[in-house]
Amino acid sequence: MIPGRRGLTGRRDKDLLRFLTCGSVDDGKSTLIGRLLHDCALIYDDQLAALERESRRFGTAGEDIDFSLLLDGLEDERQQRITIDVAHRFFATPERAFIVADTPGHEQYTRNMATGASTSELAVILVDARKGVLPQTKRHAFICSLLGIRQMVLAVNKMDLVGFDERCFEGIATQFLAFATGLRGVSIQAIPVAARFGDNVTARSARMPWYRGPILLEHLHSVEISGGGTDRPFRFPVQWVNRPNGEFRGYCGTIASGAIAPGEEVLIAGSGRCARVKEIVTFDGSLDRAQAGDAITLTLESETDIARGDLLADPGAPPEFVDQFAGHVIWLSEHPLVPGRSYLLKIGTRTVPATVTALKHRIDVNTLAHLADRTLELNEIGFCNLSTAAAVAFDPFEVNRDTGAFILIDRFTNQTAGAGMIAFGLWRASNLHWQALTVGREQRAAVKEQRAAVLWFTGLSGAGKSTIADLAEKKLLSFGRHTMLLDGDNVRHGLNRDLGFTDADRVENIRRVGEVAKLMTEAGLIVLCSFISPFRAERRMVRELTAPTAFLEIFVDTPLDECIRRDPKGLYAKAKAGRIPHFTGLDSPYETPEAPELRVTTIATTPESVVEHVLDELRRRNII
Amino acid sequence: MTAITKPPVSAGVQIKHLKRLEAESIGIMREVVAEFRKPVMLYSIGKDSTVMVHLARKAFFPARPPFPLLHIDTGWKFREMISFRDASAQRLGLDLIVHTNEEGKARGISPITSGSALHTAVMKTEALKQALDRHAFDAAFGGARRDEERSRAKERIFSVRSAEHGWNPRNQRPELWRLYNTRLRDGESMRVFPLSNWTELDVWEYIAAEEIDVVPLYYAALRPVVKRSGVWIMVDDERLPLEPGERPEMRLIRFRTLGCYPLTGAIESAAATPTEIVAELRDTSRSERQGRLIDSDEEAAMERKKREGYF
Numbered sequence A: 001m002i003p004g005r006r007g008l009t010g011r012r013d014k015d016l017l018r019f020l021t022c023g024s025v026d027d028g029k030s031t032l033i034g035r036l037l038h039d040c041a042l043i044y045d046d047q048l049a050a051l052e053r054e055s056r057r058f059g060t061a062g063e064d065i066d067f068s069l070l071l072d073g074l075e076d077e078r079q080q081r082i083t084i085d086v087a088h089r090f091f092a093t094p095e096r097a098f099i100v101a102d103t104p105g106h107e108q109y110t111r112n113m114a115t116g117a118s119t120s121e122l123a124v125i126l127v128d129a130r131k132g133v134l135p136q137t138k139r140h141a142f143i144c145s146l147l148g149i150r151q152m153v154l155a156v157n158k159m160d161l162v163g164f165d166e167r168c169f170e171g172i173a174t175q176f177l178a179f180a181t182g183l184r185g186v187s188i189q190a191i192p193v194a195a196r197f198g199d200n201v202t203a204r205s206a207r208m209p210w211y212r213g214p215i216l217l218e219h220l221h222s223v224e225i226s227g228g229g230t231d232r233p234f235r236f237p238v239q240w241v242n243r244p245n246g247e248f249r250g251y252c253g254t255i256a257s258g259a260i261a262p263g264e265e266v267l268i269a270g271s272g273r274c275a276r277v278k279e280i281v282t283f284d285g286s287l288d289r290a291q292a293g294d295a296i297t298l299t300l301e302s303e304t305d306i307a308r309g310d311l312l313a314d315p316g317a318p319p320e321f322v323d324q325f326a327g328h329v330i331w332l333s334e335h336p337l338v339p340g341r342s343y344l345l346k347i348g349t350r351t352v353p354a355t356v357t358a359l360k361h362r363i364d365v366n367t368l369a370h371l372a373d374r375t376l377e378l379n380e381i382g383f384c385n386l387s388t389a390a391a392v393a394f395d396p397f398e399v400n401r402d403t404g405a406f407i408l409i410d411r412f413t414n415q416t417a418g419a420g421m422i423a424f425g426l427w428r429a430s431n432l433h434w435q436a437l438t439v440g441r442e443q444r445a446a447v448k449e450q451r452a453a454v455l456w457f458t459g460l461s462g463a464g465k466s467t468i469a470d471l472a473e474k475k476l477l478s479f480g481r482h483t484m485l486l487d488g489d490n491v492r493h494g495l496n497r498d499l500g501f502t503d504a505d506r507v508e509n510i511r512r513v514g515e516v517a518k519l520m521t522e523a524g525l526i527v528l529c530s531f532i533s534p535f536r537a538e539r540r541m542v543r544e545l546t547a548p549t550a551f552l553e554i555f556v557d558t559p560l561d562e563c564i565r566r567d568p569k570g571l572y573a574k575a576k577a578g579r580i581p582h583f584t585g586l587d588s589p590y591e592t593p594e595a596p597e598l599r600v601t602t603i604a605t606t607p608e609s610v611v612e613h614v615l616d617e618l619r620r621r622n623i624i
Numbered sequence B: 001m002t003a004i005t006k007p008p009v010s011a012g013v014q015i016k017h018l019k020r021l022e023a024e025s026i027g028i029m030r031e032v033v034a035e036f037r038k039p040v041m042l043y044s045i046g047k048d049s050t051v052m053v054h055l056a057r058k059a060f061f062p063a064r065p066p067f068p069l070l071h072i073d074t075g076w077k078f079r080e081m082i083s084f085r086d087a088s089a090q091r092l093g094l095d096l097i098v099h100t101n102e103e104g105k106a107r108g109i110s111p112i113t114s115g116s117a118l119h120t121a122v123m124k125t126e127a128l129k130q131a132l133d134r135h136a137f138d139a140a141f142g143g144a145r146r147d148e149e150r151s152r153a154k155e156r157i158f159s160v161r162s163a164e165h166g167w168n169p170r171n172q173r174p175e176l177w178r179l180y181n182t183r184l185r186d187g188e189s190m191r192v193f194p195l196s197n198w199t200e201l202d203v204w205e206y207i208a209a210e211e212i213d214v215v216p217l218y219y220a221a222l223r224p225v226v227k228r229s230g231v232w233i234m235v236d237d238e239r240l241p242l243e244p245g246e247r248p249e250m251r252l253i254r255f256r257t258l259g260c261y262p263l264t265g266a267i268e269s270a271a272a273t274p275t276e277i278v279a280e281l282r283d284t285s286r287s288e289r290q291g292r293l294i295d296s297d298e299e300a301a302m303e304r305k306k307r308e309g310y311f
Helices: A004-008 A029-039 A045-058 A075-080 A107-118 A135-146 A166-180 A216-222 A427-431 A441-447 A465-478 A488-493 A503-522 A536-546 A560-566 A571-576 A607-620 B016-035 B047-060 B079-092 B102-106 B116-135 B200-210 B274-283 B301-307
Strands: A016-023 A087-092 A097-102 A122-128 A151-157 A187-192 A235-237 A240-242 A250-254 A265-268 A273-281 A295-300 A311-313 A320-331 A342-347 A350-363 A381-394 A405-409 A416-425 A453-458 A483-487 A526-530 A550-556 A598-600 B039-042 B069-072 B096-099 B139-141 B158-161 B189-192 B221-228 B231-234 B249-254 B265-268
Touching: A016 A029, A016 A107, A016 A135, A029 A087, A029 A097, A029 A122, A029 A216, A097 A107, A107 A135, A107 A416, A122 A135, A122 A166, A135 A151, A135 A166, A135 A320, A135 A381, A151 A166, A151 A216, A166 A187, A187 A216, A235 A250, A240 B016, A250 B016, A295 B016, A320 A350, A342 A381, A342 A416, A342 A536, A381 A416, A441 A503, A453 A465, A453 A503, A453 A536, A453 A607, A465 A483, A465 A526, A465 A607, A483 A488, A483 A503, A488 A503, A503 A526, A503 A536, A536 A550, A550 A607, A598 A607, B016 B047, B016 B139, B016 B189, B016 B200, B039 B047, B039 B116, B047 B079, B047 B200, B069 B116, B079 B096, B096 B116, B102 B116, B116 B301, B200 B274, B231 B249, B231 B265
Parallel strands: A016 A097, A016 A122, A122 A151, A151 A187, A453 A526, A453 A550, A483 A526, A550 A598, B039 B069, B039 B139, B069 B096, B139 B189
Antiparallel strands: A087 A097, A235 A311, A240 A250, A250 A295, A265 A273, A265 A311, A273 A295, A320 A381, A320 A416, A342 A350, A342 A405, A350 A381, A405 A416, B158 B189, B221 B231, B221 B249, B249 B265
């Protein structure tokens, strides 16, 4: 069974299986892979010698070699004896080539586990025979199934520590299968193993004669690998337009599914336009046909306006094209997902601003029950409605992993904050159209002899925002300008009376105010808004929402100490007494504007002179 | 109309698995060119770099790769490497930037007198940072593979570096599907590894299949060597001072990896063609980096160097 040195045999005409190991902490994931590599003769002598040295120093296997040290490649991992990030290893047997991702078991590193799972076709889920199925076992199995993995191995490990007991194995397998009936379309093979000694990993165990199913390596050899999508409709996300000179214009990309040949028609998704393929260009010569997975360059018969981010598709089976859809989201960031907040969404080769418009439910990974919630925290999974700034082409993730998957990027930290899988488009998007109007903002503003604008006053409670905004409006009125003032406190008495002061409610509060301000600029007004608006993300959201109207972020920069001293409404005193939770500046953050149009201070000056400053700025910008 | 002449069609990759690796690498390179302002390709003259340049020619055909190559010259590369570098760049019509840390050179930093750790820090890591900063590159391709070393096995394909070029292994971005997050803050840059999923054997099978020229030092020949710390060191020229009693002898050797010649050990081998090397690799019991003296200084040597900005 053990392939010996021939384990390094080349991969000529063999296929490739990508899989991951996952499961809870200390269930033996790294040890299992170490064992596979060792038995397939993939560990070189000098690596083995180094491993023996380190096993004595850091190892947890007594006198034996600690195979996990082979994979835990980071200093922190070896010192803390845990796996933090995913490691990719490569091995081949005479039958098949493998890329295996060893992923961390700790809940806090779930995002690294998801990284390994997203490119895998099979998951080996380990369970410690002594502990049985844990919440983390279920979490990983559920995430694997969400990310599209249909083949799972339940490896019940450390069988040596339960006396190779058949009933123990059966009990765990039954428990896991009962949970897995809630996962769609997944096939599961349970195998009892002792990874440290190799039992049922690469060689059949003499100590578990009662087990007659396939051993792990046999199973890895025999599972069917999906065809890579050649049988599905043609999809080609345009990645880069190649224009070395005036004569050549080629569309570069990797075929996501299906196949293409010269002379065939392609649809430019969303445009309704089609074009005929002229040539499939590669460095090695033009091709008669190309299929899923091929990185090619297409030229078309007719001059067509196509750019990076467009999706070329089979005209007979077009993808959906909408700006609102629903799908699962796995949250990967320490900053919670907040509905209404703007993120960047990357799908295929397209990146567009997007917001989660509603969190329909959160999923309890233990029971798979649907729970109501306002936000998603790190490592939580939810089902959401999303809205993109422009329509995007997609297929449901279940049908096509490449055209149905997206990531959400935090616009401030640039972190990859979420992983998403589109379930379906929302009807509203395709049936709700903008009513074209003849009179617009410009005309309405022109009769008032002004330009519409938003003056957004931000700052701590008690900074003086409302005083300044009120005085500024009075001045503008006295010049005959048409204005409106939206004030935080006043809005919360009506429009936003249903909202509290959690982060999620604060975001929704600002989103609604932004929409109202936008309507008022459409009416040609100069809109003054006075809101603490502590988060940069929301101030940016309003700025983008009201564009192209002039937007002036005015930072009323009064230090916290001074605000506490003034405390005009007695709120700081109450908050300090613990009677107001989530109070900005105390136990809720205020994110200072990075580049406001205007920054004003209120110490050693009068509100009148601050307002003069604001009006000067408006004149400078030709608003008044 | 074409910028580069086409090779014969028969030279294309025939092996299914290598084709998949090739397509993945090409996709990664195109993504970088589409999303970054000013990319550069690190070119170490080794076999991996040479394969990477070959893939870049494929990715952007019929255009030339729309970025320059950057070679960090420590002044201690084998002479055959330097002549191969210059000939290749000229033959392929690629822009080549050669950068040396002149300050380090003036201080007389050398692998022989300064030791490998200081030499690597000043003449490789520091030099690389200088070059990236001087040209304000926001993305740099490297030919590193995950199977080379276990901290490399932990790195993403798109790996963010701080303004100081440091790698923070504790806070890597999740990398899902083929959706690479390419966003950077001011001053940050991206290191991109298109060969992440290739193994040493894949590289040689690809070199054989595609008939790619590599530095002749990879192929066995009789060369003058001395034995130091258990490895064969080639006496490339008079800059390698011989120790008392040391006399170069002629041995049939080749190199599995190429770096600075006083730090790179050769192996005894008769493999003189890519096909013979593939056969040799299937049988070897030693890892690729065994000949690299700079990695064995300490067990976490590679990770530490990467945190400081090494590739």
